[in-house]
Amino acid sequence: MNASDEYTHTLLEMHELGLIKLPIDVLELILLQVFDIDPLYILHLSEVCKAFHRAMQKPTIAAKLKKLRKRLKKDLAMVKQRGSNLQYVKYQIREICMAAVTQWAPVLHIVKDQTREICLAAVTKYGRALKLVKNQTEELCIAVVTQNGNALKFVQNITPEICLAAIAQKPTTMYLQHVN
Numbered sequence: 001m002n003a004s005d006e007y008t009h010t011l012l013e014m015h016e017l018g019l020i021k022l023p024i025d026v027l028e029l030i031l032l033q034v035f036d037i038d039p040l041y042i043l044h045l046s047e048v049c050k051a052f053h054r055a056m057q058k059p060t061i062a063a064k065l066k067k068l069r070k071r072l073k074k075d076l077a078m079v080k081q082r083g084s085n086l087q088y089v090k091y092q093i094r095e096i097c098m099a100a101v102t103q104w105a106p107v108l109h110i111v112k113d114q115t116r117e118i119c120l121a122a123v124t125k126y127g128r129a130l131k132l133v134k135n136q137t138e139e140l141c142i143a144v145v146t147q148n149g150n151a152l153k154f155v156q157n158i159t160p161e162i163c164l165a166a167i168a169q170k171p172t173t174m175y176l177q178h179v180n
Contacts, residue, residue: 083107105129127151149173
């Protein structure tokens with residue numbers, strides 16, 4: 001998924017949840033002008049938005065959305081109180097996962113969509129959470145070992161840059177033999 005797809009997806013989600021109170025044609029203009037998205041794609045998005053808008057006029061759909069919002073608020077409160085409660089959450093939206101790993105970083109292993117932001121929040125809070133990250137990037141590893149040199153032992157692919165960052169943070173780091 002490229003950046004414009006992500007922005008489109010985010011804008012549509014925000015529109016669907018009622019966070020963006022713009023008319024659909026204004027949203028289309030934003031997608032077209034700001035994000036330079038193909039007009040044929042916009043037409044499809046327009047139809048999706050219009051269908052969603054029509055569906056929202058039905059009391060049963062509106063009631064389901066209200067129930068979903070209530071459930072998400074409850075789940076958010078639950079993981080803010082205890083991060084490990086993420087295991088009981090049905091819809092792992094970004095905000096709920098961030099709250100969970102901020103409250104208790106080891107819950108990262110339960111997170112289905114380990115975004116860069118969520119992983120960084122977890123490992124910043126608790127360096128050992130690095131071993132739970134499914135896709136360790138060099139940037140993420142450097143951020144962790146810069147904060148805690150001992151976290152080097154949880155890095156899957158140690159590069160000279162990561163090793164130097166760890167040694168700069170903690171000169172007694174003794175894991176140089178792992179560097180290729």
